[in-house]
Amino acid sequence: MGSITLSKVSKSFGDVEVIPPLDLEINDGEFVVFVGPSGCGKSTLLRLIAGLEDLTSGAISIDGADATNASPAKRGLAMVFQSYALYPHMSVRKNINFPLKMAGMDQAEADKRINAAAKVLNLTDYLDRRPGQLSGGQRQRVAIGRAIVREPSAFLFDEPLSNLDAALRVNMRLEICDLHKTLATTMIYVTHDQVEAMTMADKIVVLHDGYIEQVGSPLELYESPVNKFVAGFIGSPKMNFVTGPSAQKRNADSIGIRPEHIDVSSESGEWEGVVGVSEHLGSDTFLHVKLADGGMINVRASGDLKVKYGEKIFMSPQEERIHRFDPQGLTI
Amino acid sequence: MATQQSRSAARLMMAPAVILLLGWMLVPLTMTLWFSFRKYLPLRGGDLGWAGFDNYTRFIGSSSFWPSVQATLVIVGGVLIITVVLGIILALLLDQPMWGQGVVRILVIAPFFVMPTVSALVWKNMFMDPVNGLFAYVWKFFGAAPVEWLSQASMQSIIMIVSWQWLPFATLILLTAVQSLDSEQLEAAEMDGASFMSRFWYLILPHLARAITIVVLIQTIFLLSIFAEIFVTTGGAFGTKTLSYLIFQRVLESQNVGLGSAGGVYAIILANIVAIFLMRIVGKNLDA
Amino acid sequence: MARAVTNNRKALNTAIAWSIGLIIFFPILWTILTSFKTEAQAISNPPVFLFFDWTLENYSVVQERSNYMRFLWNSVFIAGGSTVLGLIIAVPAAWSMAFVPSRRTKDILLWMLSTKMLPAVGVLYPIYLLFIKLGLLDTRIGLTIVLMLINLPIIVWMLYTYFREIPGEILEAARMDGASLKNEILYVLTPMAVPGIASTLLLNFILAWNEAFWTLNLTAAKAAPLTAFIASYSSPEGLFYAKLSAASTMAIAPILIMGWFSQKQLVRGLTFGAVK
Structure with a gap:
């Protein structure tokens, strides 16, 4: 079991309010991702749930029981830190054993769990090594192993992949998703990388300056962002925002159109521009097009499109894919 | 940042150290302050009543007061200058590639392990003795008249002995700092055509600023209260009577506790002036 | 900032550094050598x-005359006791300062x-006076307490700087893993800080061993450590160089030997944790 409810939770450091009162419901077994730019309060929110920081006001309940003032140890949650936070003076086995030892678990039972976790995480051959002798990915797995042996009611991940190189990150992402499917335990995952958020989450919580901008499934956020911030933050490459005649024509202060929803033509279209840099990825081509008024439009075209630097092209947004925003940035 | 729980635990765990040091500071300080206003002569009847500011005016009016303040500052300042300058040179030298670096390092830091009473005695008798000392022999060897170090050049001698004791410390701290200097930075400067002097002046010295601050702070703490070196060598004669030593004589040798206590209060004030001055600099440098 | 240089340059460096090293070390070497001479040869x-x-x-004469072992034992007791006591009080305080800093932490430090x-x-x-009242004059316990108090600030400072190098996330991980504060300090912080604690211990042992104001003024016969033992050679026995050297060597030998064996920790400790 691992449902977590935050009600009117807020946090201030001195006079600075990092998190204004917010409500959030996390259901049992869900994979929830907190995403937002750095400084948006996502890590603080996670630490509030973990019990590593005090709430300034509000309440947190875990599985229906009030946990607002419970110490981290008593909450039954496990956490994987950005730096992995392994105990450098203990072997891998002792690292994984540590939470069990603290819980006073019988050593035979503990060993059974450690071996099972090691098998799942491919750590069996490394149990007697020190963290210092492991690669980044292996350390990450030890940190996860230390978390899973406790059979916590929920896992908390604080940007766990940001210290890994790109290829390993993709691998670990899959492994964590796999783990979630196997264990079916609630996971709360903090990241600033919207790709991680989109690929892993059941439910994404977009945070900005401490406020929850939107909560929803990845596709909901992609297809119907509630405001300009979410629209711009979710999706890669970023959504294009256009003001002026094109927006007025559609009764909006500004409109947004994703690069993949623009049709390119060499003869005619709504916008006319000059091709700047074009990035050929093989499957796709990303075009950075300069408009006459100085603006830029990014376009995602098919991989076989042949355009040259300085060439003039025309672009038209797909009408049904256009997002319209009012002067406050809210979706109309 | 932390939770309320850990904050109260922190306060509780800091309490013993804070309370002990507070007591260690306040109790004797209050007593010293009290004695300084009393006519207190343990050998001639003990506490003979209120003395007002008598002790203070007498202590400051005595002919030994200002010379003792001067002696204190000269010793502290002299040792600081010598150890920092030589320390930087030695640190730069020891940082160069060489054979047996570890052994040299041990040789250089060894004087720090010698207790002050021993080093004072050894220097006084075996090196600075005008008849049988090694220096006297060297002087005679070159046809010069042996110097009576501890009477003719008493200040220089004491500064030399104390510098010998503290040079290892300065060298080691500065060496550690030099070793942490980014070699690419120096190479870039060399590529830019900077001479050794300008590299030293614009790159190395600023990098050492923090280490020098630490050296000055910690040495000052210890040097303000040097005692054994003077006790063993000159016994405060020949102009080497520091403020500390003067007070020591008033309290223990003349058994005038009231007068000595007033001197103690002056010494505490002097120490505080130095402390405030130092803490300003250090406080700034420690943030970095 | 060490860099590759030619062997000639390296030889020159070596020659200069060794000469300076030997000059600095010479008084100690000379003392040790003299301790093995006869008085006539010494001068x-x-x-x-x-x-x-x-x-x-010379060694047997010195031992006969002043009972070296008693002074040695006093030194060991006082220096060791004050250091251990200081560590016990300083570890929790340094933990607080390093991991739960407040606006006043720096001021307190x-x-x-x-x-x-x-x-x-x-x-x-x-x-x-207090020592007379409390019956602590010329006792090992009294001196241990005083030396503990005068070195406590240095111990706290050093531990604080070492602790600060330990990432707070690891202690938080221990907390998440269900460790109580006691277990967090015992099983995670202390083992991780062992090198720093060793350096602190060694340096403060030496500082206490060499302390020569309180040890000279608060002891008479019973509790006097080696600093007092050597001060008694100040005069006129100081003129007997060989015996003075033997006594000096006996007073500094324990620390020199200890320093030789724990070079690395000592070098680290000597920087008071302040410079990396």
């Missing part, structure tokens, strides 16, 4: 360096250091 003109009749006589600047002589008589 012979010209001085003899290595080629003399080595003798152990600087205040602690500033208590070390109080001139000892200014409070000598009050302490002397």
Whole structure:
């Protein structure tokens, strides 16, 4: 079991309010991702749930029981830190054993769990090594192993992949998703990388300056962002925002159109521009097009499109894919 | 940042150290302050009543007061200058590639392990003795008249002995700092055509600023209260009577506790002036 | 910033550094050598360096006359006791300062250091009186407490700087893993800080061993450590160089030997944790 409810939770450091009162419901077994730019309060929110920081006001309940003032140890949650936070003076086995030892678990039972976790995480051959002798990915797995042996009611991940190189990150992402499917335990995952958020989450919580901008499934956020911030933050490459005649024509202060929803033509279209840099990825081509008024439009075209630097092209947004925003940035 | 729980635990765990040091500071300080206003002569009847500011005016009016303040500052300042300058040179030298670096390092830091009473005695008798000392022999060897170090050049001698004791410390701290200097930075400067002097002046010295601050702070703490070196060598004669030593004589040798206590209060004030001055600099440098 | 250089340059460096090293070390070397000479050879003109009749006589004379072992034991007890006691009090305080810093942490730390600047002589008589009242004069316990107090600020400071190098996330991980504060300090912080704690222990042992104001002024016969043992050679026995050297060697040998074996920790400790 691992449902977590935050009600009117807020946090201030001195006079600075990092998190204004917010409500959030996390259901049992869900994979929830907190995403937002750095400084948006996502890590603080996670630490509030973990019990590593005090709430300034509000309440947190875990599985229906009030946990607002419970110490981290008593909450039954496990956490994987950005730096992995392994105990450098203990072997891998002792690292994984540590939470069990603290819980006073019988050593035979503990060993059974450690071996099972090691098998799942491919750590069996490394149990007697020190963290210092492991690669980044292996350390990450030890940190996860230390978390899973406790059979916590929920896992908390604080940007766990940001210290890994790109290829390993993709691998670990899959492994964590796999783990979630196997264990079916609630996971709360903090990241600033919207790709991680989109690929892993059941439910994404977009945070900005401490406020929850939107909560929803990845596709909901992609297809119907509630405001300009979410629209711009979710999706890669970023959504294009256009003001002026094109927006007025559609009764909006500004409109947004994703690069993949623009049709390119060499003869005619709504916008006319000059091709700047074009990035050929093989499957796709990303075009950075300069408009006459100085603006830029990014376009995602098919991989076989042949355009040259300085060439003039025309672009038209797909009408049904256009997002319209009012002067406050809210979706109309 | 932390939770309320850990904050109260922190306060509780800091309490013993804070309370002990507070007591260690306040109790004797209050007593010293009290004695300084009393006519207190343990050998001639003990506490003979209120003395007002008598002790203070007498202590400051005595002919030994200002010379003792001067002696204190000269010793502290002299040792600081010598150890920092030589320390930087030695640190730069020891940082160069060489054979047996570890052994040299041990040789250089060894004087720090010698207790002050021993080093004072050894220097006084075996090196600075005008008849049988090694220096006297060297002087005679070159046809010069042996110097009576501890009477003719008493200040220089004491500064030399104390510098010998503290040079290892300065060298080691500065060496550690030099070793942490980014070699690419120096190479870039060399590529830019900077001479050794300008590299030293614009790159190395600023990098050492923090280490020098630490050296000055910690040495000052210890040097303000040097005692054994003077006790063993000159016994405060020949102009080497520091403020500390003067007070020591008033309290223990003349058994005038009231007068000595007033001197103690002056010494505490002097120490505080130095402390405030130092803490300003250090406080700034420690943030970095 | 060490860099590759030619062997010639390296040889030159080596020669200069070794010469300076030997000059700095010379007084110690000379003392040790002299301790094996006869009194006549000790003051012979010209001085003899290595080629003399080595003798152990001075050591037995010194031991006979002043009962070296008793002084040694006092030194070990006082220096060791004050260091261990100081560590027990300082570890929790340094934990608080390093991991739960508040706006006042730095002020408290600087205040602690500033208590070390109080001139000892200014409070000598009050302490002397208190010691008489409490029956602590010329006792090992009394001296242990005083040395613990004067070194406590340094111990706290050093531990604080070492602890600060330990990432707070690891302690938080321990908390998440269900460790109580006691277990967090016992199983995670302390083992991780072992090198730092060892350096602190060694350096403060040496500082206490060499402390020569309180040890000279608060002891008479019973509790006097090696600093007092050697001070008794100040005069006129100081003129007997060989015996003075033997006594000096006996007083500094334990620390020199200890320093030799724990070089790495000592070098680290000597920087007071302040410079990396």
